[in-house]
Amino acid sequence: MKPRVGFIGLGVIGAPMAGRLLEQGFPLLVWNRTPSRADSLVARGAHRAATPRELASAADLVITMVTDGAALREVVERADGLAAGLAAGKVHCDMSTIDPATARNLTDFYAARNAHFLHAPVLGNWRAAQEGRLLIFAGGADRAVEQCQPVFDALGKKVWRWSRPEQATCVKLACNLLLGGLMELLAESLLLASRAGIPPRTMLEIFAESALHSPMVQSKGETIAHRKFTPPSFYLRHMRKDLDLALAAAQELGAHTPATRAVRDAFAAAEHQRAELDYSAVFEWLEEQSPAPAS
Structure with missing residues (x-):
């Protein structure tokens, strides 16, 4: 019998993940800060919880897919939050992209309550979530991973495991x-070529025939070529956020990452007018910073 899953966070990736679980026969409870985002799942058979606490009380395990560590802590620690409803022995599996300190702190927070925290972020877009082809990085106690394994089997094509959530x-x-x-760098490459009169599609043909070929280069190159930055597969503002988290983690661990700082600054500048666009819209910002030379 499949576990009853509580799912919180129905955004670009969270909604298709929850839909996949429903499609695979998991009894599903959902909660979202913006209630209307749960409507389509409820219409398909999911049950809507009134609060995170109610969801945690009724579910066998809880999955969260939220924006960042602050959003995660809020849904856990609020008066009607997950911590108030998650019984001893249950698992809260967060699949968001958060900071290492939040992962460590929530591990200790739940351990003090005889419950379990597992961090299992994913790699893949909304289509991979919908089709159960995500890559899953699971960090935490073996017992917690085993409890979540049926969910991982439904959502992902491969799971890597580590002993510590962080x-x-x-x-x-x-x-x-x-x-x-x-x-x-893909955006800069296509911009340089375009200024020489070579269209992005030609560059993509060249990349496809060389060692530069990759699904990401082709997919995002097509996005740039067609200037189709909505709907986003990954918000530009979320990329800037994740680069900030990577820089902070690198500093904590003593890793020198100078190029990451430059990339982060480019996304931060592009974010001012393009926060809700796909992260490939950094190409438009680069164009704005590149006035044509005087003839």
């Missing part, structure tokens, strides 16, 4: 650091 946190930040850097 290890999984750093793996996700390392991946997003690379993702942001690749996006920034």
Whole structure:
């Protein structure tokens, strides 16, 4: 019998993840800060909880997919939050991108209540979530991972495991650091070529025939070529946030990451007018910073 899952956070990735669990036959309870985002799932058979506390009390395990560590702490610690409803022995599995300190602190917070915290961030877009092809980085006690394994099997194509939640946190930040850097340099590459009269599609054909080929380069290159920055697969503001988290983690661990700082600053500048666009919209910002030379 499949566990009853409580799911909080129905954004770009969270909603298709919750929908996938429902499709795979998991009894599902949902809660979202903006209640209307749960409507389509409720129409498909999910049950709407009035509060995080109610959701935690009724679920066998809880999944959260929220914006950041502050949002996660708020949904846990509020008067009607998860901590008030999660019984001893149950698991709160957060699949968001957060900071290592929040992962460590929540591990201790729940341990003091004889409950378990697992951090299992994911890599993949909304389509991978919808199709159960996410990559899952699970950090925490073996018992907690085992309780969540049926959910992981439904959502992901592969799971990596570490003993400490903050290890999984750093793996996700390392991946997003690379993702942001690749996006920034792809945008600069296409901008340089376009200024020489070579359209993005030609560059993408060249990349596809070379060692530069990758699904990300082709997908985001097409996004740039068509200037289709909505709907976003990943908000530009979230990329800037994750780069900030990566820089903070690098400083804590003594890792020198000068290029990450430059990439972060580019996304921060682009964020002012493009926060809700896809992160590939950094290309538009680069164009604005590149006036055509005088003839």
